[in-house]
Amino acid sequence: MKTVMPPDRARVGLVEDDPVMGGSIVQRLELEGWEVTWWQTGREAVAGLGRVASALDLVICDIRLPDMSGEAVFEEAARQPNAPPFLFVTGFAEIDQAVRLMRSGAADFMTKPFAMDDFLKRIATGRRSACSGMRLKEYVLGQSPTIQHAEDLIHRYAVHDLPVLITGETGSGKEVAARLLHQISARAEQPFVAVNCAAIPADLLESEIFGHEKGAFTGAHQRHLGYAERAKGGTLFLDEIGDMPAALQAKLLRLIESESFTRLGGETPVPFRARIVAATHRDLAPGQASGFREDLYFRLAVLPVEIPPLRQRPEDIVWLLDRFLENAVARSHARIRGFSALTEEAALVYLWPGNVRELRNRVDRAVALSASEWIMPGDLFPDSPGRRPIPGFLPLADVRDAAERRQIERALEQTDGQVIKAAELLGIGRSTLWEKMTRLGVRI
DSSP states (O other): OEEEOOSSSOEEEEEOOOHHHHHHHHHHHHHTTOEEEEESSHHHHHHHHHHHGGGOSEEEEESBOSSSBHHHHHHHHHTSTTOOOEEEEEOGGGHHHHHHHHHTTOOEEEESSOOHHHHHHHHHHHSHHHHHTOOGGGOSSOSSHHHHHHHHHHHHHTTOOSOEEEEOOTTSSHHHHHHHHHHTSTTTTSOEEEEETTTSOHHHHHHHHHOBOTTSSTTOOSOBOOHHHHTTTSEEEEETGGGSOHHHHHHHHHHHHHSEEOOBTOOSOEEOOSEEEEEESSOOSTTSOOOOOHHHHHHHTTEEEEOOOGGGOGGGHHHHHHHHHHHHHHHHOOOOOEEOHHHHHHHHHSOOTTHHHHHHHHHHHHHHHOOSSEEOHHHHOTTSTTSOOOSSOOOHHHHHHHHHHHHHHHHHHHTTTOHHHHHHHHTSOHHHHHHHHHHHTOOO
């Protein structure tokens, strides 16, 4: 084991058996002023991590080691309390394994060879101090742990160029997630081109995606650039990919494999430089009788992320109500102060079969229909007069927790994160507030 101890800026563990690569990484990190502990075998790393895991900001680990795999090192480290994030270094042939490790909790991976400047950026992004500094209010998709996990994955996927497959029920927010992925990636200044594969007739979809040359078919009076070409170096978002015709699936697979395509009626290949992000509400995995090509599925689902339905994340319901209300009021200039407590209760027990899209549409309609400053249950659910709109029930504990979490977050926001003052506003003791914040996952 070799240890480099420059001025403290970050503490990094390196697991690398190649003396040339390991020495090069240590030398560069030393120049950057970081402290590096270098282990050259998996067993050395496991033993060392048992002593210093909680003190490290990041572990850089090769997947192939002479005595054990990097995955085994990661699994051993994950058992330690306060385990550090892992950044894996891998060859292209091991990329599936690296992706699997990310799903298991690894921070990131890089393929060899890599540019040192990019490597340093990944370290800065993946290190513990950078990750732990993220606060709840910085999430943009929601406040529930499940949607925040999905958003964390999106942030980790943003630094890669591999295809992403977003799954989730209709209306759950898959396109919103895709746009977020594009906005936080290096492609943000390039176009985001969305294609709904279910909304375009099958006989026109190929021309719309790949374009056509003049005279390619009857009515083709001039060259037409398809979505793949118009995406340039940005993102090509293929929504409802499960509805794509089988013949077109084969051409999409060829596009991904060759990174080029040919316009209908053309002969010259056109380079494809965009990143593909696909979305579906269907289960396309092999063995599900979906009729979707298995080889295309595996090429699209390299980096998967699931957007959970709204009924599984009650913590987001009132948060989304307030967000959509603010937008609707700004567009209509209506004088509405907010939702009544009865309306919030009704929204929390409703199962939202149309998910976030239904919630947004109901808020827009309620703003248009409301005759008072407060939106009442009948405004949000006019299709259920005289009764509460309850197609199903959430456990009472979930509803209560969501309400408590929301009120605590309001108090903390009003007091700029001062726990003592927030406890006074809530009428509870400071220790009680801390206990509730810990149980409900509220962060300052």
